[in-house]
Amino acid sequence: MRRLINRKPDAAARFVLMLLPFLIVLLVYMAASEARLAVNPNDKLLPGWTTISAAIERMAFLPDNRTGNYLMLNDTLSSLTRLGMGVVIATAIGGVFGILQGLIPYFRATFNSFTNVLSMIPPLSVLPILFIMFGLGEPAKVLLIVVGITPFIIRDLALRTSEIPHEEIIKAQTLGASTWQIILRVVVPQMLPRLIDAVRLSLGAAWLFLIAAEAIAADSGLGYRIFLMRRYLAMDVILPYVAWITLLAFTLDLALRLFQRAAFRWMYRGNGR
């Protein structure tokens, strides 16, 4: 009998094993739902498939009675706009500050402790301040995402930048490069794929801040909708919304990973990678 650590599943087995946990969760849900519905057909906590699919049809494929909008599309668009703006702004600030902090000693001496202290502020505790300063509109929600993920991106990128071998920076100087030229041709091209990694890692937090902000003050958005539906115990809407948010987050992560692979092929060449 070979040791467990040496036994590897083949492609088919890996596929089945990958699906297994998802199937188990689904089956457990279905069994529990049926058991509850058998006792009380009006139970709202674990709705059956027919109820859920009716809710999906109502939210996604039929215009809303009051506004005439497709609610799920509307919610998705407003949420993705906020998330996109927040992440783009955070990435731009994080990229610039991270690279400068990692590379330039005077810049690091000035901003390193400041960034470290900023990153310790719990972002949600700043949300009231943002609402007071910017009102309940879009800027406060976008800014919460920016405040929440920028310090992480700066710190991660500063660390990656300082990990560029000292030899490379010296070599560039012996080739006659100025600081600006080193940033442009040596540091930035090597840090862009790392920046994408940092953004991927901070997307989870970005979603968290987005939904928190929407739950407190919004008139549309995925987070707004699930917190609104909570008042009516409308699990038949909340569950598909959670699944939809998960799918969106997963797709975004996958898209960034594929983009990184396509755009920075040098990272994946040679060395058996």
Added chain:
Amino acid sequence: MTVENLWKVYGDQTVLENVSFDVTPGSFVALVGPSGCGKSTFLRMMLGDEAPSKGRILVDGVPLESEPSPDRGVVFQKYSVFPHLTALQNVMLGLEFAGSPFTARLFGRARRTARAAALDMLQCVGLEQAVRKYPAELSGGMQQRLAIAQALVKKPKILLLDEPFGALDPGIRAEVHEILLRLWREEGMTVFMVTHDLSEAFKLGTRVIAFDRRRTRPEEIKVFGASVTFDLKVDGKTIPVPLPALAAAQ
């Protein structure tokens, strides 16, 4: 080139003391010594990466710039080339830095000229088949040849080598030795090579300088640093005749 009474002290640890020597232009100086004797520290001071604690290094009577500059090329044991650039881009980079201060990229005719110069240089080190490959796709020997080409395209007066062949197999090492010797003769630059391989030092160098500590009792180690203990001129007798010439003579 003149080294005048050079000292290097880190905190209370003296690494180098009282190092002085002259080097005639065009020499191939091999620096040898046990590990921790300060030979790499000396090279970093030559490079301008570190400042001497006392003393100075003069080139043509002028003190060295206190930061790395294009008149001193360098090849390290590792990380000498840029992983995100192909072989050709790596060699062109030095020319692009000089020709374009703001974008560090060349266009049009300037680009074609730089490209041709870089391709020539790559051919000199036998990498004409690998111009489009990234460093990670090259073997260790090819990477070091690329690093040499990248440094030499700037035509430095001084080439500094920090254990450049330490990670290479013996066969590959001999191959790169030949390329380096040929380029050194063609370009007429002064070469400083740090190595821990004595046979390599005597094979390549026209002069072998050994650094070592004169005092090694435990209580003396901190206070007294290494200095030049041997300075051998091996000019003439050890430059190997290139193999094809030898074959032709027979």
